[in-house]
Amino acid sequence: DGGITQSPKYLFRKEGQNVTLSCEQNLNHDAMYWYRQDPGQGLRLIYYSQIVNDFQKGDIAEGYSVSREKKESFPLTVTSAQKNPTAFYLCASSMAGVGANVLTFGAGSRLTVL
Amino acid sequence: KQEVTQIPAALSVPEGENLVLNCSFTDSAIYNLQWFRQDPGKGLTSLLLIQSSQREQTSGRLNASLDKSSGRSTLYIAASQPGDSATYLCAVKVNPSLDQFYFGTGTSLTVIP
Numbered sequence: 001d002g003g004i005t006q007s008p009k010y011l012f013r014k015e016g017q018n019v020t021l022s023c024e025q026n027l028n029h030d031a032m033y034w035y036r037q038d039p040g041q042g043l044r045l046i047y048y049s050q051i052v053n054d055f056q057k058g059d060i061a062e063g064y065s066v067s068r069e070k071k072e073s074f075p076l077t078v079t080s081a082q083k084n085p086t087a088f089y090l091c092a093s094s095m096a097g098v099g100a101n102v103l104t105f106g107a108g109s110r111l112t113v114l
Numbered sequence: 115k116q117e118v119t120q121i122p123a124a125l126s127v128p129e130g131e132n133l134v135l136n137c138s139f140t141d142s143a144i145y146n147l148q149w150f151r152q153d154p155g156k157g158l159t160s161l162l163l164i165q166s167s168q169r170e171q172t173s174g175r176l177n178a179s180l181d182k183s184s185g186r187s188t189l190y191i192a193a194s195q196p197g198d199s200a201t202y203l204c205a206v207k208v209n210p211s212l213d214q215f216y217f218g219t220g221t222s223l224t225v226i227p
Contacts, residue, residue: 006157031213042118042203042217043158050213058214090157096213103148103205103215105157 002027006091006106013078013085013113021076021109023091029104030096032074036060037088037108046089049074050096078111086113116141116208120218127194128226135189135221137204142182145207149178149189152201152220161202162189194225 004025013019025032031050035043045058049068063082068074074093078085091106117140127133137147146165150158162171162178164187170179177190191198203220207213 004157033213033215035217040123040219042219043205044217045214048213088155092158094213101146101207101213102160102163103150103158104160105150107157108155110155 004091004093004104004106006089006109008109009107011109011111013111015113016080018077018079019111021078021089021091021111023074023076023106025072025074025091025093025104025106027093027104028071029093030071031094031101032068033092033094033103034058034064034066034074034076035090035092037090043090046076085111087111116144116206116216118204118206118216118218120202120204120221122221123219124222124224126224126226129194129196131194131225133191133194133223135191135202135223137187137189137218139185139187139206139216141208142185143208144182145210147178147180147187147204147206148215149176149187150203150205152203154201158203191223194223196225196227199223199225 007022033048034046047066049055065077089109119138148163149161164180175192201220201222205215205217
């Protein structure tokens with residue numbers, strides 16, 4: 001079945017550590033996204049990528065980094081520079097550019113900083 | 115910048131009731147609007163997508179309408195069931211060639227048996 005796989009589902013990190021969240025899709029989608037979700041707030045865009053080897057910052061990119069070396073993979077690194085990293089992280093994908101652009105989401109990764 | 119608002123933040127209804135969820139956006143120049151469902155601790159599932167040229171979309175007991183000029187969309191759920199309990203979010207896309215979506219904060223729906 002086609003879909004998006006995020007791992008790990010739960011992650012605990014000590015302050016000062018970098019962590020990487022995995023996102024893999026087998027939908028042949030061009031565009032991929034990372035969102036952060038906090039209680040009482042809407043989804044906020046961290047980074048997005050429309051093609052391989054290219055990505056753009058979203059509204060809250062500070063303290064995060066991404067790569068897009070393969071079409072199916074878009075890992076997110078939460079660096080020690082991110083001041084408040086405890087949150088629920090959602091990866092999504094869609095066909096890029098002009099078109100219907102239905103967003104497909106993964107099941108999410110919950111990061112807790114101890 | 116596009117602002118998307120969903121009111122109320124939470125809603126409880128008895129089973130069987132018809133209900134309407136609201137989504138407002140500040141800039142009427144949108145390309146499309148999507149409604150999503152999110153179960154606790156899970157990702158989002160797309161329910162309906164309405165293109166800017168459309169007025170409504172239907173899927174089963176769900177009907178989504180779009181009024182661009184007034185900056186509003188509604189999601190109508192007929193004959194609600196306890197399984198409909200979830201958070202419902204709307205998102206708008208403003209630029210057809212730029213893959214950015216703006217999300218509302220969601221409405222948490224509880225359907226009481």
